[in-house]
Amino acid sequence: MKMTVLGSGGFQVTPRPCCNCKICKEAKQKGKPPYVRRGPALFIHGQNMLIDTPEDIIESLRYSGVNSIDKILYTHWHPDHTAGIRLVEQMNGNWRRSKSTGKHEFAGTSKTPIYAPSEIIHDIRNIVGPGGSYLSFYEKSGFIETREMGYFKDYTFGNFKVTPLPQPENSSTNVCTYLLEEGKKKVLYAPCDVKPWHDHKQIENLDMLIINSPWTEKISKGVKITGKHPLRDEVFSLEEIFGLIDKYNVKRTVITHIEEMWQLNPKDYKKLETKYKKYGIEFAYDGMTLSL
Numbered sequence: 001m002k003m004t005v006l007g008s009g010g011f012q013v014t015p016r017p018c019c020n021c022k023i024c025k026e027a028k029q030k031g032k033p034p035y036v037r038r039g040p041a042l043f044i045h046g047q048n049m050l051i052d053t054p055e056d057i058i059e060s061l062r063y064s065g066v067n068s069i070d071k072i073l074y075t076h077w078h079p080d081h082t083a084g085i086r087l088v089e090q091m092n093g094n095w096r097r098s099k100s101t102g103k104h105e106f107a108g109t110s111k112t113p114i115y116a117p118s119e120i121i122h123d124i125r126n127i128v129g130p131g132g133s134y135l136s137f138y139e140k141s142g143f144i145e146t147r148e149m150g151y152f153k154d155y156t157f158g159n160f161k162v163t164p165l166p167q168p169e170n171s172s173t174n175v176c177t178y179l180l181e182e183g184k185k186k187v188l189y190a191p192c193d194v195k196p197w198h199d200h201k202q203i204e205n206l207d208m209l210i211i212n213s214p215w216t217e218k219i220s221k222g223v224k225i226t227g228k229h230p231l232r233d234e235v236f237s238l239e240e241i242f243g244l245i246d247k248y249n250v251k252r253t254v255i256t257h258i259e260e261m262w263q264l265n266p267k268d269y270k271k272l273e274t275k276y277k278k279y280g281i282e283f284a285y286d287g288m289t290l291s292l
Contacts, residue, residue, distance in 0.1 A: 254284050266283075
């Protein structure tokens, strides 16, 4: 199994627009990964499978050299994961094949399948403009076809299997994690909003866990999170991620969705990797290749 982290940033990219903090200044000066972080997205080679479309996904695809997308999966509706859905219009629209109706209508050159659990498809369909749902517009234009998935059901694409699992427990937001399997290798993609954690037997003995970045208040340079701050209920601490690694016997953990607000730079993250080497953690960067 081969994957590329197209974007390792969080709900805010690095550098943030109009920000002159030390992290953003350094990112502007360096001008490339691992200092620059685009919106969160993952690409699975061999399947030409894209998970999530942040607003800068076109730039991320160009940077990574991806030349074909056969299917798109979504983890949830939040803008940092869906705002780049217009990608399908860029890939599949063609004015030259416009219908002869006297109206400015695109004609789709092909339809990209969009996969997600039915609850998440419903959420994305509720993203609307004056003309109605964006998703419905792209369906009518012939750019996509939606394929609703069911939680805990296996979906096979040749020798590759995808199982959507609901996360988190008791949450007001529909969030999906994806168990990805090829041969005997198992990867759980859980990039955002997965706390509180929903326990699943399917994720025991993972070869790789890809999970959103934790807060790290015990590090001198890290941002301090007060005792009653709501982030404690929504985002794992680094120590809690260590607990997941131990519980599920995870061989390798890649931390993505890295927030600029933590105010840590790539050198700080390298120090964390060294300090906690026994847990096998790695901090993702844009263009990072993952192979199993």
